[in-house]
Amino acid sequence: MSLTFIALLVVATIALIFGAGLGYAAIKFKVESDPLVEQIDNILPQTQCGQCGHPGCRPYAEAIANGEDINKCPPGGEVTIKQLAELMGVEAKPLDSAHGVEDIKKVAYIREDECIGCTKCIQACPVDAIVGAAKQMHTVIIGECTGCDLCVDPCPVDCIDMVPLNQGTDNWKWDFKQTQVGDISVRQVS
């Protein structure tokens, strides 16, 4: 009887100490969080792809705050580099192609009848954009997918494709090269 009681007491104490530790860590973490890192993180596209060589956008933001180059983020591309340059007060430079090239936005697509339900892609996805369970068919929530590419390699049966996001008239960016249109031929139309 007393044995159980003591055990319970010990466990409770440990839990308390643990909780206090966690709480302290949380506060300490908050104090440490740098407003500059926050600002840099705000500019980064949050694709969480790791192409910059860091495990996510925030770690790269921290690295930039510590003086790392600003041109390592391919999904962000030119626009992001420009904004970072402005924020950091440095010269904007072209994207470092060692980390990849700027591409059109894509999203992951799982060919569902080929999926074996291994859950490996779920573990790889940094933003929990894949739903599924063991031995069940998996699928990507397109609205949440950042197009980071990280789920493609882990898939043992290669059933994940990165497909370009559908271009429609709504998100067309007046780029006549993307369509069959030669150019607007009327001067006044411009």
Add this chain to the structure above:
Amino acid sequence: MSEFADYDLVMEHLASKELWDFPGGVHPTQFKTLSNTTPISQISLPDKLYIPIKQHIGIDGEVIVNKGDRVLKGQALTKSENTFAVPVHASTSGIVESISKHVSAHPSGLPELTICIAVDGKDESIDTSGIPDYASVAKVDLIGAICNAGVSGLGGAGFPTHIKTNNVKPVEFLIINGIECEPYISADDRLMREHAWQIRQGIDILYHILEPKQVIIAIEDNKPEAFETMSLACQQHSDYQVVSVPTKYPAGGEKQLIQVLTSREVPSDGLPIDIGCMMYNVGTCYAIADAIIEGKPLLERVVTLTGQALKQPKNVWARIGTPIKHLLDMAEFDVEKQHYPRIIMGGPMMGFTLTSAQIPVVKTTNCILAPAAKELPEVGDERGCIRCSACADACPVSLLPQQMFWYSKAKEYETAQDYNLFDCIECGACAYVCPSEIPLVHYYRQAKSDIRQQQAEKEQAEKARIRFEARKARLEKEKQEREEKHRKAAEARKQSVNKDGGAQAKIAAALARAKAKKAAQASAEQANNTPDAIDKKEVENSPTQQSENSADDKKAKVAAAIARAKAKKEAKMQAERKENESKQTKDETSDE
């Protein structure tokens, strides 16, 4: 209310015909007489109609017909509970041939979902019933009827008419826009000349619903005939007045016309109703009259076919969905007159070139322009800005086009927005006057769509960040929980060992030790079991754990390997077979 002219002052000015003006503006050469001298003609039905399911600003409805269905003229093809959806209708009877993507009536020409109807030529209609005594019906039912008839603004952007009309704020001026300031278009001109009475009926309905203090029908002074007929149609009504407005491009712009008539300026991020005004195009009024009095949905509209490459420029009643090709045939398009095909939808100032002659007429199509080679200048070589500021003088919104151009081109969008990029109405007046032939509006459009996309991406990124952090926190928590459980188990083990290790009689020590050993053994076993059990449970609960699947995985891998091997074998066999075959044929040929 004090910062702009009040109702009485505006009425005074209107009575004495002293209108206000908007800044800038241009006077392009008028080509209205090409098309406005003959009555609007009826044309034959095309073989096929292409009806895009979304032809307005808002949301598209759900397609409610199937491939192979026979549809009647006036039958709704889409439906939606969403208020921002406007239905589309079959403009004649026929068989639904396909429901798929078709090149769109949009500058990009990107394909959009379109219902193709193979026309059977019978033009058989559904039964329609209107609400001729609409004054006895609840206003919301009238607005509903306007929506069901598929009416969206026929003048320009195609905003759903029922949403605009569903208004609770007081309306001082209901303005009917009969300006038509684009230099080539005469569709509204002809409509006013020939159907003034029906336009008047439409205005009556709007008058009943919106209860404005005054109705102003504004017509540019280059259309005296339309002014006459509209004045005649509206003369008995004391609250209606037809006003002649000096010809200047872009007087037909919503904000510009309001400024000319009332001197009031629509706030940058506001709507005309914020300053007591509402504006409808004359074509929309005509469609509203059809919708309410006849119960007839919007199935056709007047389209100006013009340009010197057409032998018979004219205005026609075109069914919604008619391919441009059919209209060009009707107006006898002469390809010889162009160096290369160049067809413009809309006018030369705000229109866009078409990519395909299969593009259909939609609710906002007011003009098809086929200019002869020399008629409209080609895009010249863009040169550098010489800072002449001709563009700033021409801008009807008093913007600084050269600055916006500079920053848009340099992708410095924030500065571009500081120059009020989003107030630009894309009228093209600046590009029209630019001596350096800079396609200014093109740069603004690119910048605007870029900015909109960046904003959307920003929101998306915010969402991704939250999800990323939530996941990190969850993984962290799971890890800590696991560690805590392990620690707990270890503690328990230690406890039970220590428990009986206290100082007792030395005699009992040996006995106790033996006992403790046994107990420790037992609890160790227990402790060993616990984490296992927990882990197993976790595996079952969380999809992110996959140890259980490894067996399964292996099975799958084996299966895959077998499949691969099989495939290889087959390929090999096939190759062999082929080899044999080729050998055979070789043998045969050598035999010959």
